[in-house]
Every structure is written in C-alpha cells, then in structure tokens.
Amino acid sequence: MSNPTEVVKTYLLDLQERICAALHAEDGGAGFIEDTWQRPEGGGGRTRVLENGRLIEKAGVNFSHVFGSSLPPSASAHRPELAGRGFEALGVSLVIHPRNPHIPTAHANVRFFNAEKPGEEPVWWFGGGLDLTPYYGVEEDCVHWHRVAAQACAPFGAEVYPRYKAWCDRYFQIKHRNEPRGIGGLFFDDVNQWDFDTSRAFMQAIGDAFIPAYLPIMQRRKDTPFSEQQREFQAFRRGRYVEFNLVYDRGTLFGLQSGGRTESILMSLPPQVRWGYDWKPEPGSAEARLTEFFLTDRDWLGTSENNKDRANG
C-alpha cells in the first residue's frame, strides 16, 4: 500500500473541510473560526469551531494528528497488549449543538491508529462512529439517521450495521442514570478485519455518511417553533450529555488525563446547561416521551429477529 498515514490524512483534512462547508452553508450565519495547534510531545491539530450561528449554538469539527512514544491502554478496546508501543493517531471528531431543541445534537468521529515496535510489524486499525441525541424525538428522523448508517455499512457485509449499532448502544450508556445518551448509530474500534484499503474505505464510508445522515434532519426541524420551556428542557438534557462525556467517554478522559489540548477536547460540551435536584419531566409529556420511547436502544430499522417476529406474528 502507499504511505497509509498520508492517504488517511488527505481524506480526513478534506472531510473536515466538507463538513464545515456544509454546516456553514446550512447555518447561514456565523462562520467557523480555526485554531491550529502543536502538541509539545509530537503532532498537533486543526480545530474549527462555530459559535452563535443562526441554527448552531456551538459546533466543533476537529482534525488532529498526534504521535507518542507509548500507546495508552485506553486507545484500543481489545488489545491492551499493544500498550506501550510507539504510535500515531489521526482523526476527525465533531459535535454539533443546535439552538432549536427540535434539532438533535450530533456527534461523529473517525480515526486511524498505527502502533509500532522495533523489529515487529506495525499494527494499524480504524475506529469511529456517529450517534444522535434528540431532545424532542421524531421517529422519521431516527429512522433516517439509522438508515443512512446502515447503507454506509451495507457494502462491507450484512453483519456490519447490526454489530456496530449494538456496540454504539452499549458504549453510550450513562450508567448512573441507567439510560443511553441518545438514540445511537454506529460505534466501532479495532477495525482491521479487512485489508487496509477495505478498512480505510469503511472508515471513509462512515465519515462520508455524516452529512447525508444529519443535514436532512436539521433542514426538516429548523423552522419548528420552540418555547423557553423547551429550551429549558434541552438545557437539563444537555446536563446528561456533560455527565456522559466527563464521567465515561474514553476519548475525553484519555485526552484530558494525557495532556491533550483541553479546549479542543472540551469543545464537545454544550454551551448552556442546567442541573436541578431530582429533575424529571411530567409523566405523559412530550419531554417524558424522550426517555420512555426514544432512549431505549430501539431497533429503528426493524431488522432485529425480535421485530421480524413481531412483524410476521
């Protein structure tokens, strides 16, 4: 294969560019600001942030490429035996917090790791995924999101979408709340079961899926009117987002604890957040429906055995 890092890097920088352009065009207000940064231990990044847009209250779309002399155990889900190897990691990571509570918050990430050890073959793998966090859920949006995710996976095998959909549901659990962060999507790590070009094509398929998965939802909901009370509900729910990211998210914790660039890591945190003691929505309300119906690790495409049984039953 040609230099794998360069091929991946070219794709990722272009992906960041395309996603920012699409979001900016849709927002129609403030543009992205850019910060490039260097990491003292090696590597750096290109952080792009949009704040106080017309639709987007805060969005970050970050590219980073970092090197290290010792791979942290948290970098690979399944192969702690690689810990301590020299490594490089490249990725694009993004979070969109729209103002309108009818537009969900979205997160996506694609990354490439290469771990080296003198005298041994380098070990490489891809990771990533995308997941959606609605406030006032709409079924057709959830189905659309998962359909685009499933279509991106389809060329790589029928088992790919269900496998990474299930991993996403497992990963984005707020354990102390006993609820998922959102309605999921895809989560994958340690992808090298295919050859390099196929694995890379898979990562690119997921990266490329973000805009077609998210933009139509933004377009459909952006003109839905919202009240101050709905903004308040969004602020309380954003508190859950903060709880997940700061207590459980592997990437966030690894970044903070290993001397990553704090502002690029914490761009994922929502702009305005509330916490209230034992806060819960009225039973039967639109707000209660979020946790009762949407945040239940549903099978949105009706493809699981269970649903097939019910459909046929």
Added chain:
Amino acid sequence: MSNPTEVVKTYLLDLQERICAALHAEDGGAGFIEDTWQRPEGGGGRTRVLENGRLIEKAGVNFSHVFGSSLPPSASAHRPELAGRGFEALGVSLVIHPRNPHIPTAHANVRFFNAEKPGEEPVWWFGGGLDLTPYYGVEEDCVHWHRVAAQACAPFGAEVYPRYKAWCDRYFQIKHRNEPRGIGGLFFDDVNQWDFDTSRAFMQAIGDAFIPAYLPIMQRRKDTPFSEQQREFQAFRRGRYVEFNLVYDRGTLFGLQSGGRTESILMSLPPQVRWGYDWKPEPGSAEARLTEFFLTDRDWLGTSENNKDRANG
C-alpha cells in the same frame, strides 16, 4: 468508648439540622425539601435541598449512612490494604451555589469510616474538609475563611492547619486547566493519629466551623449589585466546578460508579452553567484577577516560611 457509630451519627444529624437552619434563616426565601432514601445494599440517607431561594440558587446538605461488604480502594487515601473489608461510612456533605456572583460557592464534608474483618480489630478513621470557590474574589473573605479553618485546627496542634490546607490545595486541582478549583481551605483523610475521642472532636470542630466560616461572607456580599455579564462569568466558572467534580472528585466518581444515589451525589452540580470555546476573560479585568490572583494556592494567613521571610525581610 461508647458505640462510636451512634455518637458520630447523633452529631452528624444535628450538624445537618443546624446548617440547614442557618442557611434557611439567612436566605429568607424557599425552605429545604427533604428526601429520605434507602440503599438496596444497606443503609440510606437524608438529602436536603434548597432551590431558587432569595440568595441561594441551589444548595444540598446531605446526611448518609451506608454499609457495604467490601470497602472500595478509593475510600482510604493511604491504606489500600483495607480494600475488601466490610465497612460502614457516615457523613454530611454540602454544596452551596448562591445566585449573586459576589458570594462564593462553598463545599464542606465530614465523614467517618469503620472497616471490619472477622478476627481482626476494626479500623476507623475520619475524613473531611471545607473549601471555597469565589467568582469575584475579595481578599478579606478569603482571609476570614482560612482564619476560621485555622482556628478550628489550632487546639489539635500547630501543624494541623498548614498540613490540611496544603492537602486541600493539592486535592482540588483541575489538572487539565492547570488551576485550582477555588481558594481552598482544609482537606483531610485517614484521621486516626489521635485517640477516637480526639479524632472525633477534630472532625466536629471542622463541621462546626462551616457556618462561622461561610455565613459572614454571605452576609457581607449579599447586597452587592451584580450584572448579567457577571452572572455569565459565574456560569462559565461553574463549568470548571463541573469539570472538577465529574472528572476528578473521588467521592463523586466512587458514588456514581458504585451505585450510590445519583441525585444526592449530583446535587453538587451548579444550576446553570456555560461552556464556550477557548473562553477567557479580558486581561486586566476583574474576571481575569480571579485566576491571576485568587486561584494560585496562596498562603492567605501569611504563616508559611516564605511569607514570614518576606514579612521579616
């Protein structure tokens, strides 16, 4: 000694009562609501929360008494060898988030642990402390806070205040921001260097110090007018408080990960919070002075060797 748990419990329940009464009287608005709860694995608690008071935006003053069959390693700072023993833990923990940004946020905690193992002597210890997080710092308030803390320690030896003041500075570090959470106070753990009655008296001295340390500051600052822009600064700084509590605070993480009562643990989170990308105050502003002057692990009472040298020099 008489039943140690009963003696400590009687003190703690009374302390909770007295602190709530003093805060409610000062606030003059909303009262505390009370939730008593049982823990399926043993024990329970009495949570008291005041929200939307006249001065207090959110306050929690919690008593808990929990039992377990296996002490988690995080429970004792210095003796991981006790991990796995049966234990009971009693404590009062409180956090006050005032509305007026000229009144600092305050936190205090006192706790008692008893770890048992068949055929061996039980091992007991006390822990706790108090610390202050100003937004618009006032030197006389910081000096007052530390003076009351030092006076509470004085009967137990001249080395006690400097030792636990330094531990507090070390503990409340937001490492990824390279700044302390506030201006400190006291932090202690594993206190059993004295006999039981003396150790208990020390814990009680710290518990009793909270109201005389905090209430005068609240009284002095409660009528200081504040602007929307100052409220915004407070909201951004509260973001740092959330970061510390969710990323680093041992009690919070242990509680959340071990199936504690989520709402009682997270009552410490501020009611309204903001995050902005690379947000920093204007250099030279009152807001910049917080990190430049106040949040620098100062020796507020001028008692360290350094300060003595400077004073005598």
